[in-house]
Amino acid sequence: VILLFTDYGMADPYVGQIKAVLARVAPGVPVIDLLHACPDFNAHAGAHLLAALARDIPAGAVFFCVVDPGVGSPRAAVVVEADGQYFVGPDNGLMSLIAIRAKQVRLWRIDWLPDRLSDTFHGRDLFAPIAGSLAQGAFPAEKLSPITRLEVVFADEDLGRVLYIDHYGNAWTGHRAGPLTQPDTAVRLNGQVLGYCRTFAEAERGRAFWHVNSAGLLEICANRARADELLGVRIGDRVELLVARDGRLH
């Protein structure tokens, strides 16, 4: 199976063009749109989202990962194998958290140049053929050179910012579930302090709260209301955790 993770959007022809290539290179392999609404050009937010979403996908899957404002510049093209999943895309940090968090990693640079390489759509011309070959189980060794590190790497720490706002108005953050995201933790965002609820149905209608979402990330939301509008949330807004200790929030 091939999963697509991009900032291409769903409306434009780009996703269809990728799928047309994959249908040719890897006929019969299912292709799934995982996310095409990664914040535009934002490899940093994308790295956190990709790592969270890939967590639930079994080994063997191939991820086509393209958030690539540097397309056409000399930035490298790479393949990452991380705990049995494959990731294909630009070496701009997008796949670096996947690589850092994995137990077993192998890295390759894509050395191959296709017969036709457009200046601005390497997704179609370069990454899709490689992803298709991998998904077919035909490792394209002649097109890849082993490397030992990625050029751009983000720190493997939770990102205390809003990464994504879904169509309900829920705001995903980079904070992962863990010791600091307990029911007595409070969250500060845009000057407001929010408490925890386990489910939407538990929350008072129209009031904002935080919970750990289904991808394992701390999310700001509201029951039957748009948290983004209630709180004026935008991508990149800072999200602080206030942990209860000695009866006070810190």
Added chain:
Amino acid sequence: VILLFTDYGMADPYVGQIKAVLARVAPGVPVIDLLHACPDFNAHAGAHLLAALARDIPAGAVFFCVVDPGVGSPRAAVVVEADGQYFVGPDNGLMSLIAIRAKQVRLWRIDWLPDRLSDTFHGRDLFAPIAGSLAQGAFPAEKLSPITRLEVVFADEDLGRVLYIDHYGNAWTGHRAGPLTQPDTAVRLNGQVLGYCRTFAEAERGRAFWHVNSAGLLEICANRARADELLGVRIGDRVELLVARDGRLH
């Protein structure tokens, strides 16, 4: 074939996560996005839309139906078999019109708890595995208990309100084609009275009219213009039928 009917939207990762589960549970079964733009949290509008859209799908199809603001609360999870089609989703009325209108119905409650059940995404963790099994022809009897009625049931009468507004600005209502939707019927909406046209091409450019749409529902539209903007239409607006009798509209 599995058809997805939700309020998840197309932009967010939720649909892709569902498809990743289905690819695992029911490999090779085609999955079709029927509607992900059901009005958010609105099981009542969804029930009318689902019944209209399911009408044209052959028996044997499995519908994954999730408009589920009560996720995580004690609301039941059910399977409805209606005239040979299967529907999987929450027991919140969404599938009740399907059940009422069918000639033959069987009902089950989902008793199974998956190894991992998130608090807020039963679509992925609970409903998708059940839908996948059904689509594979493997009836998961050990996970289901026969029941005799749904908890939440909507009345089987046409809903005289705007249910959905498409991207052209056409407004779908809950009124179904029938004795009251004749060419001499007029429709009142937001203080305006609209006449009938059979097709867009028949209508004067820029003027609003009503017709019976391809799903069998009364729709308000305009030729090469946005009816929603012309008339200030919003989801939930009341739509009255004025039937000609004795030379007058009633």
Added chain:
Amino acid sequence: VILLFTDYGMADPYVGQIKAVLARVAPGVPVIDLLHACPDFNAHAGAHLLAALARDIPAGAVFFCVVDPGVGSPRAAVVVEADGQYFVGPDNGLMSLIAIRAKQVRLWRIDWLPDRLSDTFHGRDLFAPIAGSLAQGAFPAEKLSPITRLEVVFADEDLGRVLYIDHYGNAWTGHRAGPLTQPDTAVRLNGQVLGYCRTFAEAERGRAFWHVNSAGLLEICANRARADELLGVRIGDRVELLVARDGRLH
């Protein structure tokens, strides 16, 4: 493979209804959403977009092409075979540039009436069954009559207007790459004159430029900014090429 090219949008149920028909008529044939965001009702823009996007798709593909404001009127329904690709849709000019530019063309009128033909959704009732048969390799000769010309034909010249604006804010025009689109060509749009850059990464951040996009069309864009907002671009805006000659732009 079947490629869908429409103005249906991705959010509405129309695409899913088409796919449900295709799953029945042509089981196992991959269906790809090429573009559902063709400007609404705009067969002229659609003709240029379709010709550009079809260029990269191999022979044998079947295109379902529906931008059809005249649905329900007496406009004809046709099949175009152009250099081994098939196109199914209304005879309103949408497929005329494909036909003009091809080396080998065959044309048919669809004479068949399905058992149920809605007034407003021939995509589902008429075009999808024909496209499905073609994609199965079962040429539906009994439903088609050879014809010698299309009723509506657009001139085969570049369209010097904005055809499409993608979600990044890049504006596709109808100008094709050729002798007039050289690096020293300038482009005038809404009173502003823009120079050329080969890639986004080459351009100064936030400044608009033009390049030849991956579909072979002249595109107006900006590095990490929305060209449509910078320049106030809308679908249909005029785009002029200023060619350098004698040291001046003409």
